Amino acid sequence: MCAGRAGLRRLGPAGGNAASQTHGTPSIPRRSRRRKSIAIAYEPGQGDGVEPQRPRWEPRDWQEQLERIREMRRNRDAPVDEMGVQKCYDSSAPPQVMRYQVLLSLMLSSQTKDQVTSAAMLRLRQRGLTVDSVLQMDDATLGQIIYPVGFWRNKVKYIKQTTAILKQKYGGDIPSTVEELVQLPGVGPKMAHLAMDIAWDSVSGIAVDTHVHRITNRLKWVQKETKYPEETRVALEDWLPRDLWREINWLLVGFGQQTCLPVNPRCSQCLNQDICPAAKKH
Template identity: 65%
Template sequence: MSSPFFTQSRTATTRVTRSGGGQRSGGTLAAALRSRLSGRQSEANTAPSVEVKVEAEEEKVSEQEEPFTAAPSTGDKLLQQSTVQPKPEPEASPPRRRRRLVKLEYEKEDVASGIKTEDWEPPAWKRQLEFIRDMRSGRDAPVDKMGAEKCYDAGAPAHVGVRRFQVLVSLMLSSQTKDQVTAAAMQKLRTHGCTAQNVLATDDKTLGELIYPVGFWRNKVKYLKRTSAVLQEEFGGDIPNSVEGLVRLPGVGPKMAHLAMDIAWNQVSGIGVDTHVHRISNRLGWLRKPTKNPEDTRKALEEWLPRELWSEINWLLVGFGQQVCLPISPLCSVCLNQFSCPSAHRSSPAKRPKSGPPRSPSPRIKAEPGRDQTINQKTLSPTGQRRVIICAI
């Protein structure tokens, strides 16, 4: 080709390749370039390795200084178990909301049984109690004049336990007995000498005559003898100062024990529940559920009734049961609780019976002397009542 461009380039190429000095210099330059490139490549290869080693050593140092938060492997777990490391202090967490506090406010735990029971009290019981206090303000019931608090000899020496012994004897005689009969029997015993030593020295026949006609007087003679023997031998004629010691005595139950602790020792240990307290508590609905005996009533009352009322409640309800809330035909029409009592007007008369002698029985038909009476015929009257026709022969 005749182009000057191609001619010039071919000439330059030929000049380089054919000259000997140029070939040597070109090889030297190529070798120098190669050495430089290889040196740079070696530096590039060696520098990262040094940096990687430094970073690896820094990571090891940081692992020793700071706790490892990743999931440890099996080897790490064994290493952690073999080396004792101080536990980090837990961070203060915000207080949690205790939801059970509201529930515990309405619950209490029975320590003996371990069962939690809800707090319960009968509705309007405070108002009913105030009405009973108003109706008992006269203090004219038999229990007010002839109760266990009135039967002991006030002049008897107290340091030898004579008063306390008489309180216990009056409580033992009052079981299944009216207060009037108990007071009369205690009067005869006090005249005879109502001490543990005198009771032991009295024969059973004489003792029975002294306490007659109290209920179950034969059994009570045995109980008095056996109780007096225990008291004389173990307590020097005095009575125990605990409920556990009192209930071990023959013829003494929980009601008598709690009343004896209150009257004789001036200590409130429980509620004395007799037939009146048992009946009225069920009628007023003062129990969570109806009870069948006084002991269950006592336990149910002590669950909710404030302790400061335990001593008063026996005296209030006993007199109230003797005058108004009678066992048969209670006088609901004169009771202040007739509108709140769930048992009001169920078996009570419309009006309070008039005071006076008891109704005399119907007159009997007397035959004339010398004549016999025989029933000849029985017919029914027009009103449906049976009519007896008596014919004289």
């Protein structure tokens, strides 16, 4: 946002500038005692210390598209609804343990189908999933339990490193800010925002995964095409009303799993086919 114009320069003390008031220095004669009155037109907000409001960009038809997606997601029967991260933790465990399980399920879910993540979390919970139990577990055992999640070898390393940090720095709990969460090994922005939402009940930003990234680009919900999920998050948060930030991840992930698929999207089954900019391309 461009800043408003700088305020008008204030005149110095009456009688000229400082140099003209120095003893023995003659003042510069004025050409005229009367000055012309000049009308200055301010743009709204300028000159009063308030920056002008820029028109907020909004995608075409986005509200109607959103309502139609809600209708398509009305049954809540996508994999994310039944086996997503919000279903993977033990709701009867102490709050600190629940939060740890939420973070762990998010770490496992990266580039992994919800069904596989859910099964891995169930196996971990059957062994008593806590910070201490994971620290006492050797890498080979942890790997056997979480296999076949995507990149399971790397995730074994990240889980052990992150769990040790949580034990030493946070007393076994998880951080309560996005800034601290993304400093943990294996935790990215999407996971951090979801952890804030599910574990801390705090909406810190839009959680953008591959589904949200893909669909919002297809719908032209970004002014310019974005290449990475984090770019998409920034673009969406610039215009999407904050009261929709929590809903948008759940809504679009399920929509992406069932209808707006990565390859061969089911445009003929989509209620948005007549107002989707990408519908004719598939």
